[in-house]
Amino acid sequence: MPDSDRYSAIKTFARRSARMTESQKRDYAELSPSLCLPFSEAALNFAGLFGNAGPVTVEIGFGNGDATAQIAEANPDSNYIGIEVYRPGVARLLGEIQRRSLRNLFIVEHDALDVFEYMFLPDSVSGVHVFFPDPWPKKRHHKRRLLQRPHTDLIASRIAAGGYIRFVTDWLPYAESAKAALGDTPALVSRAAGNAGLAARPETKFERRGREAAQEITELAYIKAPGSAHLA
Incomplete structure (x- = not known):
């Protein structure tokens, strides 16, 4: 399969x-026009885009963006890029x-895997947030889950050494499969979310719904080991 098709031949969103x-x-x-970056096969210059050399955190699938906006507002010295294909959420x-x-x-506003492959340089992103993604619960749809290999290899290759990926879900089978995929991804090391030096995370709409339905919330955090070279 050509490199351009390795990660996004099967879409991870509907x-x-x-x-x-x-x-x-x-x-x-x-x-x-001013706040949505057009998809391009040319890598972004983060310092030029934000006008500073601050760390860049990427959120994949931000939904309505409430948590995204809260995090960005609470951390004005850090930079953020949100990726979403649901236009009402983008507008909100x-x-x-x-x-x-x-x-x-x-x-x-584009497929996250394409964005990671083309728009982010290796070892350039400080953090990745994946909060309550579509769990694709039916077995025939498991191939569409975002956090599985080789998707996790691509994402990890764009994270700088010492950076992290943070995943939250209320679907236990997805939590288990994501844990296995992240654990098998070279250079990523598991950390307890509360002990990984990560900032407090605002509760999302999906999290509130899950707690109200007495669903178990699982949060995973993985750090890219210092000294790790990109592998994708």
């Missing part, structure tokens, strides 16, 4: 209905960026 409110339509039309986060006057957050 496009949902893109019905937007009038305010979301307005925010998307007015704000996306665009509105939050404007309302909170955030200068450290941009969006890419």
